[in-house]
Amino acid sequence: MTTEKLPILPVHAAVEIRKLGKALAELASEYPIDSPDAETALLSLTAADGEESPRPGHLQFREETAVRLQPGHLQWLTQLVERELANNRNAHSDGTGRCGHCEGTGKAYPTGPITHVVAWSPGELLAEDPDMDAWEIFGIEAWENGGTGDWLLGPETVTTDQRATAEQLHPLVVDMLRTTGPIRLVPRAFTIESVGDPGTPHSRTGPWTYPRFDVVALTPAAPEQGTSQPSPTTP
Structure with a gap:
């Protein structure tokens, strides 16, 4: 036996x-x-x-x-x-030496362009009205150029909560933007240095820091420029 x-x-x-x-x-x-x-x-x-075997009783x-x-x-x-x-x-000796993860930017962004910014709008600071505290969503150009945004739509328990998380905001952003591809909300912050014209009664000096989220459209890795891709083999 x-x-x-x-x-x-x-x-x-x-x-x-x-x-x-x-x-x-x-x-x-x-x-x-x-x-x-x-x-x-x-x-x-x-x-x-x-170990794989077609034998009856084989134990794996x-x-x-x-x-x-x-x-x-x-x-x-x-x-x-x-x-x-x-x-x-x-990383090969004949390679570019560029990081394949951040593409040489040195930034910890997920791969893909930033299309929008979701930022906390401090109504109490900007308009002296705490009832206007809420999340706003901006196109990236509007955000970078000091333009206006739109109020983020959704339950007030989320849209008026400064401590709302990416997980809570994500479905509201998807519904509002009607995105067709995957997105990620990356937590960041922004600073307001002052409000009002200097010397006026309503002028105040900060700084004040508030939360924001960069909306990143996740995209596939881009091939290296100047790098030839292998041609498919024809049988």
Whole structure:
């Protein structure tokens, strides 16, 4: 009688998929990309003993971690892998040396252009009316040029709460902009140095700092300029 040695589950792989699953779950819950009612996909990560056999009675040990993600999160993960590939290619001796993640900007922005800014409008400071405290949304050009924005529409428990989070604001921004692609809200801050004309009764000097969120349209990694892409092989 022979005794079959039981397969051993690779412990290191099992630990790593748990860590990866936990990180993905935290990312998806803290930074939703699509609207709350968007479809989701279940991403499964499996560690197995590596032995597969069609024999009846074959015993294989597995450990699985699964996390539910929105389509935008899946696109985000694809972009991360693409940019890591670009980063490694650029690190070669004949590469550009440019970071494949920030594209040489040195900024920790997620990949993609900033299309809008959601900023807290301090009505009590600007108009001496606390009832006008609310979130506003600006096109990026209007924001950079000191233009006007639009009040963010939605439940007042969110739109008039200075402490509202990206997770709370995200679905309101998606509904208002009617975006067709995934977006991310990146927390930032802005400072008002003074209000009113100097020397006038209503003139006040700050600074005052308030929260804002950059609305980033997530886009795929752009190829390096001047880098030729391999042509598909014709069978």
